[in-house]
Structures are given as structure tokens and as C-alpha cells.
Amino acid sequence: MLNGYGGRVLRVNLTQGRVEKSELDPDLARDYLGGRGFAASVLYSELEKGIDPLGEANKLIVAAGPISGLLIPGAGKTTFAAMSPATGGYADSNVGGLFSAEMKYAGYDLIIVEGVSPEPVYIYIDDDTVELRDAEDYWGKGAITAETALKKQLGDDFQIAVIGPGGENLVKFACICHDFGRQAGRAGVGTVMGSKKLKAIAIRGSKSIPVADVDEFRRVGREMYDYCKASDAWDVWVRLGTAGVNVPSNEWGSFPTRNFQSGHFDDMDKMTGEYMREQIVVTDKACFACPCACGKYSYSKKWDVHVEGPEYETAAFLGADVAIRDIEDVAYANYLCDELGIDTISAGNAIAFATECFEKGIIGVQDTDGLALSFGDSEAVFELIKRIASREGIGDVLAEGVRHAAQVFGGGSSHFAMEIKGLEISGYDSRNAPAMMLAYMTADIGAHHNRAWAITYDIQVGRDAITPDKAAKVIELQHIRPLIDCLGGCRLQWVELGMPLDYYVPAMKSITGIDRSWEDLMLAAERVWNLTRAFWVREMEGFGREWDYPPPRWYTDPVQSGPTEGKFVTKENVDKLLDMYYEQRGWTENGIPTREKLDQLGLDFVTI
Amino acid sequence: MTGRLEYRTVELANTVELVLVGLLRDYGPAQASLPVEPGETVLDLIRELGLNPDLVAIVMVNGRQQFKSHHLQPGDRVKLLPMVGGG
Numbered sequence: 304m305l306n307g308y309g310g311r312v313l314r315v316n317l318t319q320g321r322v323e324k325s326e327l328d329p330d331l332a333r334d335y336l337g338g339r340g341f342a343a344s345v346l347y348s349e350l351e352k353g354i355d356p357l358g359e360a361n362k363l364i365v366a367a368g369p370i371s372g373l374l375i376p377g378a379g380k381t382t383f384a385a386m387s388p389a390t391g392g393y394a395d396s397n398v399g400g401l402f403s404a405e406m407k408y409a410g411y412d413l414i415i416v417e418g419v420s421p422e423p424v425y426i427y428i429d430d431d432t433v434e435l436r437d438a439e440d441y442w443g444k445g446a447i448t449a450e451t452a453l454k455k456q457l458g459d460d461f462q463i464a465v466i467g468p469g470g471e472n473l474v475k476f477a478c479i480c481h482d483f484g485r486q487a488g489r490a491g492v493g494t495v496m497g498s499k500k501l502k503a504i505a506i507r508g509s510k511s512i513p514v515a516d517v518d519e520f521r522r523v524g525r526e527m528y529d530y531c532k533a534s535d536a537w538d539v540w541v542r543l544g545t546a547g548v549n550v551p552s553n554e555w556g557s558f559p560t561r562n563f564q565s566g567h568f569d570d571m572d573k574m575t576g577e578y579m580r581e582q583i584v585v586t587d588k589a590c591f592a593c594p595c596a597c598g599k600y601s602y603s604k605k606w607d608v609h610v611e612g613p614e615y616e617t618a619a620f621l622g623a624d625v626a627i628r629d630i631e632d633v634a635y636a637n638y639l640c641d642e643l644g645i646d647t648i649s650a651g652n653a654i655a656f657a658t659e660c661f662e663k664g665i666i667g668v669q670d671t672d673g674l675a676l677s678f679g680d681s682e683a684v685f686e687l688i689k690r691i692a693s694r695e696g697i698g699d700v701l702a703e704g705v706r707h708a709a710q711v712f713g714g715g716s717s718h719f720a721m722e723i724k725g726l727e728i729s730g731y732d733s734r735n736a737p738a739m740m741l742a743y744m745t746a747d748i749g750a751h752h753n754r755a756w757a758i759t760y761d762i763q764v765g766r767d768a769i770t771p772d773k774a775a776k777v778i779e780l781q782h783i784r785p786l787i788d789c790l791g792g793c794r795l796q797w798v799e800l801g802m803p804l805d806y807y808v809p810a811m812k813s814i815t816g817i818d819r820s821w822e823d824l825m826l827a828a829e830r831v832w833n834l835t836r837a838f839w840v841r842e843m844e845g846f847g848r849e850w851d852y853p854p855p856r857w858y859t860d861p862v863q864s865g866p867t868e869g870k871f872v873t874k875e876n877v878d879k880l881l882d883m884y885y886e887q888r889g890w891t892e893n894g895i896p897t898r899e900k901l902d903q904l905g906l907d908f909v910t911i
Numbered sequence: 912m913t914g915r916l917e918y919r920t921v922e923l924a925n926t927v928e929l930v931l932v933g934l935l936r937d938y939g940p941a942q943a944s945l946p947v948e949p950g951e952t953v954l955d956l957i958r959e960l961g962l963n964p965d966l967v968a969i970v971m972v973n974g975r976q977q978f979k980s981h982h983l984q985p986g987d988r989v990k991l992l993p994m995v996g997g998g
Contacts, residue, residue: 535932536992539971547976551968551994554979577976759994762965801933 305329306515307369307814308337309410313433315426317499318359318418322433327412333817334905336789336824337368339395340831341413342384346393347838347909349415356388356491357473357498358419364395365406365414365464365504368791372407372512372591374524375810376531376802377793379404379590383464383487385495386842387748389475389649389704390725393838394490394748395788398464399590399598400482402506403791405462409508416499425453425503429461430510438502443468445642446480453505461507467644469692470497474702476649476727480641482590484611485598488646490726490748515816523810527802531594534800541587544597545615546576549622552615556867557731557739557758559624561678562655563721563856566732567865568623579613579630590793595800606635613637613647619730620651625658626678636684643692652727653701654687656708656720665714672696718855723750724839734857735867736761738773741880744851745777747835755780756798766867769876774883786828830904833896837909840895847893851881927956927983930990938962947983954979956989968994 304310305327314323335344342364354360363385370378381403387394406414409430416426420435423442427434441449446467453463463481470477470493477493478486487493514520531537539547549571552558556566572578579599588598588611602609613621613633621627621636640647660666661676668675674697676683690698700711705727709720721728726749733740742755760776761768783804787794790811796802804821812818840846852858858874872880885892889900901909926944939960947956953970957979970977971990983989 535930535990538974539969539976539990539992542974543969543976547969550976550978555965571978575976575978580976762963762994 304513305332306513306816307373307811308332309367309407309412309510309512311410312413312415313411313428314415314417315433315435316417317420317424317435317501320435332369334827335831336786336827337371337412338366338380338382338397338789338791339384339785340789340827341366342382342395343393343831343834343838345413345415346384346386347834350386352841354386356386356391356495361386361495361498363416363492363495363499363501365416367403367406367412368789369811369814371403371791372405373514373520373814374592375792376527376592376594377590377796378592378791380788380791380793381406381464381481381487382788383479383492385492387490387726388473388494388498389491390749392724392749392842393835394492396479396487396489396492396748397788398479398481398485398487399793400462400485401591402462402464402481404591405506405508407508407512408510409506410510414504416501419498420500423500423502425501425505427457428504428506430508441502442471446478446644447483447642449503450480450483453503457505458507461505463503463505465503466493466496466501467642467692469643469645470494472692472694472702473497474645474691474694475704476646478644478646480644484600484641486641486646488648489751493644514814516813519809520813523806523813527796527806527810528594530802530806531796531800534802536800537595540595540597540795540799542580543576544599546579546599546613546618548576548615549618550575552619552731553623554866555758555762556735556862556865556870557733559619559728559730559732561626562624562652562659562719563728563732564659564860565863565865566734566867568626568628569864570628573629574618574622574633583631583634585609593793595796597795597799601634603631603634603638605631606638608635608638610634610638610641616730617647617651620648620655621684624651624655625684627681627684628679629681632681636681636688639685639688643688645688645692648729649704649727650688650691652721653691653705653708654684656705656716657687657697657701658683659719660712660714660716663714665712665716666697670697670712718859721854721856723853724850726750728854731758732862732867733758734862734872735766735870737766737769737872737876737880738777740853740857740872740877741774741884742777742780744853744877744881745781745884747832747839753794754784756784769872769879771883771887774880774887777884778887781832782825782828785831786824789828789831826904830906833901833904833906834909836896837901837906837911840911847895848881851894852877925985927985927987927989929956930988932990932992934993935962935966935991947985947987951983952979953977953981953983953989956983957991966993967991
């Protein structure tokens, strides 16, 4: 019995209709902990080089961690992972809610979905009973509609992960949706699920999770909860959720505006977290075991829809980046994306990109079936979201992501196609935040903020500085945050409430019975980071520094307005940042992990 | 006695209650009662504390988020939070 784990791996082959259960390998738990660590290990070791991400050979990984399902603040994250159809590289994306807890209660730490079903199916898991069931009645339905229907049919105590029409139609940034409006949103994990004709996974469990020292676990867990509840930030965080960041991000000049032409939106009165709270929020919503309910469940009277959010990232991309200035319109666009099952970050980016192309005359009404695009036009945004999800007309181009769209539209538009490694940049303009820019450049799924939210460090030590400590901070954060992802936890208790990271050491000891230092846990995170890098090296011919460059806009175009007006990071400084980062990582000058570094991390099976 | 009482009342009426959260406590006391001038904004208060305004992410006044340009009133409860993480 492996303390802290469900103890089993569930492997479902959709082509053959075969289900296998096996014991969780204790070495896997030791070296990779869980969550994204499990995902990286399985994807690296089991995927053949050069497979089609939308073909039979790709695998969809669902992973819980050692704290999932236990009473530790924030232990509600589930990792979904695959080779990304958006980037061709490594992808994982996690979602808060209740899914991983239910996995553990059913006795599974990992679900590996292989093959392609001939017909739409969903996977039904009730403890030891695992079945492939016909999903014909659900195929074509919106994600929230389908989740509601599945819960009605199976029972409210089943937890559901489901795709919408965006995933079915292989939109490259389709989400996996859970708990009525939460998403594993990035890099197309929902697209992979759609390619497998897998509409949903429904799971219910009733087992216990073995814990090594229950008394000590209760003591540490209670201390962690007490810390969170006593935090002076707690009431603020619960009141505003991530939308509380809309205002400060705008004040920092990092709020993506009009396809990143600026980092400052000129009309925030109806875009603040406070306005949202007072106008549309109905109630607060928490993930499993979380003491700070940052989810905001809202109702827009204007559009007569319920939606979870809008979160910060959605306010950035379906708000300022497309110049929508009313949170109710953002909420409706958010609802459309959630129901259609597409990522609000990439969808907003794609729409902002198309709008800038339209305004610059690179595309016209002949390319949009007569739809005029202009920044601030909410109706056009709603229409484009629908066309993307259904792959209709220009939506079919945008559904491939902005890198592809720039190739189709031409006219020099790749200059402002805001992506890195093929993944659309998330919500921080970084032209006056070099550490944040470096974090985006080196994030291991493409340009995503959650690996290292380093803009705070830029602000603390000086925003113009291009210094080795910034590379060091990015690396440190790229281990801390993914470590929490490996454990199955949420970073927000640490980031927002100031809960000390030290708690995870005694918590893990009490759960697993194994005494591991913080440094040892961080080493596992570094191992995972190098393994995901090695995945990119293996899959991309000639992979290296070029892949880490930001879009030219970030090193060429000065910010157009706001507190960072005129700022940008020169190409020379982009290279300096990468030089410092590669050196500190123990990688080559081209950004490739060295044999020595790989061996030091126990990755001797990786060929470079 | 009456005069003294009036004086104390005036003094209390011209202050705001301030709470600093997290790393902002490196720049001032966790909680304090501070005098406020007519027309003073949150930004003025932040500068008086010697804080880099960018270090203050979220401004709460009487339990509601406000812009830093918000004008303070005597008796306001002000809470300043450092950078917090989106997403």
C-alpha cells in the first residue's frame, strides 16, 4: 500500500474497447510525485516520436497527486495532459474542482486514455466498475449542458470532465470542462479528447486514501487551514477572486489591450473586480478542500446567462484585448466559450489578432463572410466565438491558432501574432517586465503564465533591469509552482494568502510516511522541467533558442499608451535573458539540457 | 473637560485606519491609525508611507476595491495588498 495514493493506474484503450488496471509504480511516485510529474513521465516514455497529436497514438493523461482528495488547502487540482495539437510539443493543463479527489476515492492516481473510439463514447467509472458507454445523446451538446445532463442521469455524486463542440470540432484550443465552468483550458487537451471521440469521463469513488500518520496529518492540515483563514488577504480574495487583479494589472501597464498594442485599457470603470462583484456575482465557489472560494459564480441579467467568472485571464482577453469595456459583455463571451468548450485566452487572442488584421486592411469583409471587425464590437466577438467553435468561414482559420492564422492572412501579420511555441500568450504584456517575458519564453507548454508569475519580481527589483537574478527567480518559480502541480495542489494559497511553502514538507511526510526535504521535492520539480524540455527537443527538428523567442511585437514595438508607454525589450536583451537562463539551468547556449544535467536529475534514459 | 473631548473627537475624525498585508509590512506597521488631509487620495497615502505604488496591487476601502485615485474620507478603513497572482 502506497500511502497518499489511490494506488492504481487505469488504462483505457478506446480503439480496442479495453480496460486495464495496474498497480501504481512506487518509483514513479518517488521520482515524479504525481500530477504533471506523472503526465510528463508517461508521455515521454510511452509516446513514439513524431506521432500525430490528433491520431490514435496520442494519449490523454488524467492525473491526481498525493494530496488530492485529502484535507489540505487547495488540494483540488487535476492535471490533463497530452502531446499538444496546438504546438506539437508537451502540454498539460490543470483544472480546479472535485475531479481528482473522486479519482483518488475510486482508487486511481492516473487515467491513461489511448486510441480512438469509432463512435462517441464516455468513460463511466464507479470505483472498480469501468465501462465505455455510448455518448450519442451528448455529442454535439455544450459542455455545461452535457455535464448537467450526465449528472442528472448518473447522479450528482459523479464528477464529470467533458468537452464541448469546440473539442468535437478539433478547435486547436479546446478545453476540458469540469464543475460547470472550470476548464483545463490550454494547449488543446480538449482537442485531443475530441479526436478520441471521447465526450466525457464520469467518475465516482467510495474508497479511503491511506495516510501514514493520521494525527500528524490532521495537525499540519489544520495549521494550514488556520493560516489561510487568518490571512488579511482572505476576505479580499474571496470577495474579488482573480478579477481583483484587473485593476492592478492595468495600473502596471500589463493588461493586454487591443491585441497587445498596449498594456493599458482606457476604460476600466465596468471592468473592475468590484464592479463585477456588485453587478453580476451571485455567489462564491470553491474547489475541493479550499478555504478561500476564489470562484465567482455570476448571472448576467443583460444576457440572461449564468457563468463562472469572468476570471482575470478572461477579462483580459474577452475584455481589454478585444476592447470590450463592460464586464456583462465579457461574461456573455465567457459563457459562450465555456459552453462551446474553447479556451478564453486563445480565443480572445485569435479574435484580437483577426481584428487588428481587419483594421490594418490585411483581411477584409471578403475574408469574414461580410462580418466587419473592429475593436470594442461585442457582437462581432460573440459571432467569432461561435464561428471558431463550429469552424465556420474565418472561424476555421482562427480555430488553428494565431500562428497558423498569420500564415494564412500574410501581410506581415506574424509580427503581431501573439504566441510563443504556437501557444497564444496569456494575460500579461511583458514589454516592461523582462522576468515575466522570460517566464513566457521558457514556459514548457508555450506562453503561459502559471509556471512563473514573475512580473511581481520585476516590480520589486526594478522593471528595466536585465540581470541574472531575474533568470534565477524565473527558474525558482518554475520549480515551485510545478511542484505544487505535481502534488495536486493550488498555488493560490501560497501566492495570495501567503501560506508558507514550508507546510508542504511535514504535510507530505505525514501523508506518505516518507521524510523528504523541500530541496528533495524541488529536485523532482526540476526533473519534470527538464523532461518536458527534452520532450520538445525530441519532437521538434532543430529545437533550440529560436523556439523561445517572443513575437516580434514584444522586442520591436513600443507600448502605445499607459504607464509603460514607449517600453519594449530589445532583441539583444531577449538574447541576454536567454543566455543567463540557459547557463543557470545547466543547458547549452542553444537551450538544450546537457547530458550532465540530465544524469544529475536521474534522467539517464533521455537521449539528447 | 468639554474642550478636551471636542479636541479628541476632531483628532479621531481626521484619521483613516490602515492595514498593510504581506510584504508591505516591510514598509510600515501592520495596522495603524493615520491622519488624512481633505482631498487626499489613496495614492497620496501610499506615497506618504514611502511605498512604491506598483507594489500595492489591491486597494480596499471599507471592504470594497477602489482605484488608487479614490479620495479618502475620515474614518475610512483602508487595506493595502501587495501583488497577487492572476489566473
